[in-house]
Amino acid sequence: xxxxxxxxHPGQSDACKFTLLATDAATSARRGRLxxxxxxxxTPAFMPVGTQGTVKGMLPEQLLEVGAQIVLANTYHLxxxxxxxxxxxxxxxxxxxxxxxxxxxxxxxxxxxxxGELRKIDEQGVRxxxxxxxxxxxxxxxxxxxxxxxxxxxxxxxxxECIPYPAQRDYVATSTARSGRWAERSKQARRDPSAALxxxxxxxxxxxxxxxxxxxxxxxxxxxxxxxxLSVGEEAALMYAVMEWTLPELPxxxxxxxxxxxxxxxxxxxxxxxxDMFDCVMPTRNARNGVMFTSTGKLSIxxxxxxxxxxxxxAACHCYTCRHYSRAYLRHLYQSxxxxxxxxxxxxxxxxxxxxxxxxxxxxxxxxxxxxxDEFYRRRSLTGEA
Amino acid sequence: xxxxxxxxHPGQSDACKFTLLATDAATSARRGRLxxxxxxxxTPAFMPVGTQGTVKGMLPEQLLEVGAQIVLANTYHLxxxxxxxxxxxxxxxxxxxxxxxxxxxxxxxxxxxxxGELRKIDEQGVRxxxxxxxxxxxxxxxxxxxxxxxxxxxxxxxxxECIPYPAQRDYVATSTARSGRWAERSKQARRDPSAALxxxxxxxxxxxxxxxxxxxxxxxxxxxxxxxxLSVGEEAALMYAVMEWTLPELPxxxxxxxxxxxxxxxxxxxxxxxxDMFDCVMPTRNARNGVMFTSTGKLSIxxxxxxxxxxxxxAACHCYTCRHYSRAYLRHLYQSxxxxxxxxxxxxxxxxxxxxxxxxxxxxxxxxxxxxxDEFYRRRSLTGEA
Numbered sequence: 220x221x222x223x224x225x226x227x228h229p230g231q232s233d234a235c236k237f238t239l240l241a242t243d244a245a246t247s248a249r250r251g252r253l254x255x256x257x258x259x260x261x262t263p264a265f266m267p268v269g270t271q272g273t274v275k276g277m278l279p280e281q282l283l284e285v286g287a288q289i290v291l292a293n294t295y296h297l298x299x300x301x302x303x304x305x306x307x308x309x310x311x312x313x314x315x316x317x318x319x320x321x322x323x324x325x326x327x328x329x330x331x332x333x334x335g336e337l338r339k340i341d342e343q344g345v346r347x348x349x350x351x352x353x354x355x356x357x358x359x360x361x362x363x364x365x366x367x368x369x370x371x372x373x374x375x376x377x378x379x380e381c382i383p384y385p386a387q388r389d390y391v392a393t394s395t396a397r398s399g400r401w402a403e404r405s406k407q408a409r410r411d412p413s414a415a416l417x418x419x420x421x422x423x424x425x426x427x428x429x430x431x432x433x434x435x436x437x438x439x440x441x442x443x444x445x446x447x448x449l450s451v452g453e454e455a456a457l458m459y460a461v462m463e464w465t466l467p468e469l470p471x472x473x474x475x476x477x478x479x480x481x482x483x484x485x486x487x488x489x490x491x492x493x494x495d496m497f498d499c500v501m502p503t504r505n506a507r508n509g510v511m512f513t514s515t516g517k518l519s520i521x522x523x524x525x526x527x528x529x530x531x532x533x534a535a536c537h538c539y540t541c542r543h544y545s546r547a548y549l550r551h552l553y554q555s556x557x558x559x560x561x562x563x564x565x566x567x568x569x570x571x572x573x574x575x576x577x578x579x580x581x582x583x584x585x586x587x588x589x590x591x592x593d594e595f596y597r598r599r600s601l602t603g604e605a
Numbered sequence: 606x607x608x609x610x611x612x613x614h615p616g617q618s619d620a621c622k623f624t625l626l627a628t629d630a631a632t633s634a635r636r637g638r639l640x641x642x643x644x645x646x647x648t649p650a651f652m653p654v655g656t657q658g659t660v661k662g663m664l665p666e667q668l669l670e671v672g673a674q675i676v677l678a679n680t681y682h683l684x685x686x687x688x689x690x691x692x693x694x695x696x697x698x699x700x701x702x703x704x705x706x707x708x709x710x711x712x713x714x715x716x717x718x719x720x721g722e723l724r725k726i727d728e729q730g731v732r733x734x735x736x737x738x739x740x741x742x743x744x745x746x747x748x749x750x751x752x753x754x755x756x757x758x759x760x761x762x763x764x765x766e767c768i769p770y771p772a773q774r775d776y777v778a779t780s781t782a783r784s785g786r787w788a789e790r791s792k793q794a795r796r797d798p799s800a801a802l803x804x805x806x807x808x809x810x811x812x813x814x815x816x817x818x819x820x821x822x823x824x825x826x827x828x829x830x831x832x833x834x835l836s837v838g839e840e841a842a843l844m845y846a847v848m849e850w851t852l853p854e855l856p857x858x859x860x861x862x863x864x865x866x867x868x869x870x871x872x873x874x875x876x877x878x879x880x881d882m883f884d885c886v887m888p889t890r891n892a893r894n895g896v897m898f899t900s901t902g903k904l905s906i907x908x909x910x911x912x913x914x915x916x917x918x919x920a921a922c923h924c925y926t927c928r929h930y931s932r933a934y935l936r937h938l939y940q941s942x943x944x945x946x947x948x949x950x951x952x953x954x955x956x957x958x959x960x961x962x963x964x965x966x967x968x969x970x971x972x973x974x975x976x977x978x979d980e981f982y983r984r985r986s987l988t989g990e991a
Contacts, residue, residue, distance in 0.1 A: 271938075271941045272934070273938060273943050273944075273945045275943065276945065276948070278948070300937070301912065301933070301936075301940075305913060308913065309913070309931060309933055315931070315933070315934050317929040317934075526687065526691065527691060527695070529695060545695060545701070547687070548701050548702065551657070551658065551701075554686065557661065558659075558661050558947050559659045559662065559664070
């Protein structure tokens with residue numbers, strides 16, 4: 220960390236305030252606190268994904284109970300249905316979904332670029348067809364920010380392209396440069412100074428392009444910095460390398476967000492490399508498919524071996540599901556296609572993720588992050604418990 | 606009510622105790638209390654249906670919050686999956702589903718007879734094929750009671766045939782007589798004296814057969830009496846007539862349960878005719894299909910007219926859903942096929958049903974049931990509010 224990074228960055232607004240509370244001596248892990256207009260986010264933090272204005276299967280009170288401090292909402296989905304103008308007229312996304320804690324919105328870029336044949340990109344932005352009804356739309360840095368402001372987002376993201384992997388270096392360079400120009404336009408498009416705006420570093424899996432992108436995005440200046448374009452099919456080792464190349468380049472005094480990552484192991488490794496914020500559909504989507512995270516690894520509840528298993532999903536877990544239900548019951552619910560299967564499994568998996576973050580925050584503060592990480596891996600190497 | 610009915614009926618066990626707290630002067634409505642080994646049920650009472658060991662989409666704590674005092678579980682479904690012996694080994698249905706209040710189990714008869722081509726009936730019982738895998742099974746009065754006892758039911762039902770409508774009088778007579786013999790065998794099969802056992806009056810839509818069935822079932826003697834074979838396609842007026850013929854025949858000092866009924870209007874009319882207990886999938890199934898019950902009638906949340914509607918489902922309702930969410934949000938969740946749509950809609954509909962029962966209990970106790978009923982219909986005749 221250079222001294223320059225410790226000072227208030229010129230691009231940082233008053234929309235949020237990041238306080239670095241502790242830095243691990245042996246790794247780059249950081250314990251911090253991000254103050255937003257709707258509350259505090261203790262970091263490292265994991266953000267459950269609430270794509271359509273709801274974290275699938277969870278009431279807001281249940282999100283608070285598992286320890287969520289902030290949720291992510293998807294601009295693309297809410298723009299198409301029910302529409303950002305409608306949500307604005309109805310009082311904003313917080314009121315709409317009965318969640319008064321912070322909301323981070325993505326820019327819509329990731330979803331639009333995932334449409335494949337249905338989208339076309341140029342300097343202005345992206346033309347695409349709705350996955351719902353085929354209708355034609357255009358998303359630009361300007362419209363993306365306007366939509367995010369209509370939703371009432373507390374932390375907005377710049378409009379960018381999430382580059383596929385693998386990709387030609389030429390394309391990565393072209394796209395990254397364009398995302399840089401879009402970041403500048405996103406910042407110019409911002410109207411509400413009380414909502415934070417994060418920049419996104421792209422650059423694919425190329426060290427120089429990542430560094431150039433970081434430089435460009437920092438020069439524009441944002442309230443926080445994200446790494447995009449990770450967890451797109453690359454090996455974990457390469458993902459960690461990108462973090463190692465890029466995270467140290469970012470201002471130490473501002474939050475660092477790794478988008479769309481990841482497994483529990485990914486989170487531990489990313490925190491060790493200095494990341495502060497994460498989002499991923501993994502805990503919620505896996506839960507709906509009956510795959511549960513435990514301190515000793517994953518467990519697929521549909522297996523016949525759990526038919527008569529009286530034990531909770533994870534004996535070390537204190538979530539609502541583990542306090543009240545057996546694997547046998549959860550297997551029965553899953554096999555019977557019951558709604559409660561999704562509710563209880565999601566409760567457990569989100570609790571697992573939030574508890575993992577809490578453990579990391581405590582360990583960094585106590586100066587025992589290395590010990591925590593060793594124990595994390597040791598438990599996962601135990602076999603036969605689940 | 607004859608004096609004989611006021612005395613302790615010979616067939617009544619110590620498994621439950623019914624106390625008549627008030628009787629309406631103008632109608633046959635009754636306010637009572639049923640004490641069971643797992644708690645008190647204030648009557649008139651509505652029992653949410655938890656077919657597969659879960660009231661679809663509801664946590665047990667949420668059931669308590671809407672005011673449920675007892676749930677119904679389906680013997681047929683739990684016998685087939687996950688199996689009653691398994692549930693017994695796992696500590697019984699209450700522990701399995703984390704519900705420590707009373708559970709009433711049906712006998713499995715209704716579901717088995719609904720299988721149509723897949724079942725064959727004789728004096729011994731019913732041979733049927735599982736709707737899950739086609740495997741062959743036999744359900745008899747003896748096995749039905751054994752299954753219900755394995756589940757740990759607090760109120761068991763005798764094994765009977767739910768007669769379709771319309772039906773030939775000869776068949777109704779034959780079936781009703783056989784259900785009577787099955788009721789006797791069900792009583793003989795009972796092993797656990799701490800679980801209550803209710804008899805079921807059949808007799809189709811025939812006054813004489815209903816009276817004969819009531820006589821036969823009362824002669825055997827049970828802890829409570831149900832009317833089966835209603836809400837099977839007959840006109841509401843005919844259903845009410847059957848209640849009027851049959852309910853006065855039953856002992857006043859014991860609970861009267863109308864099985865599988867019904868709409869809010871049905872419940873009000875049945876209570877006016879002296880019924881104490883009800884179950885129906887209507888509030889839960891309708892909720893999952895986006896149909897909501899309100900004080901002014903039904904509301905289909907999928908309609909486009911609710912796109913921008915900031916109002917709750919029912920301004921007169923104090924349920925969790927109405928306190929926190931707009932029709933616009935609930936419509937969005939429903940259109941987006943979100944899990945939370947089922948959760949929030951079910952919460953509302955079950956609260957509506959429980960609140961209706963609470964209102965009726967209060968009105969009977971206060972001697973204002975007629976006023977309540979008038980107001981109930983007056984509000985429903987209002988148009989345009991929803």
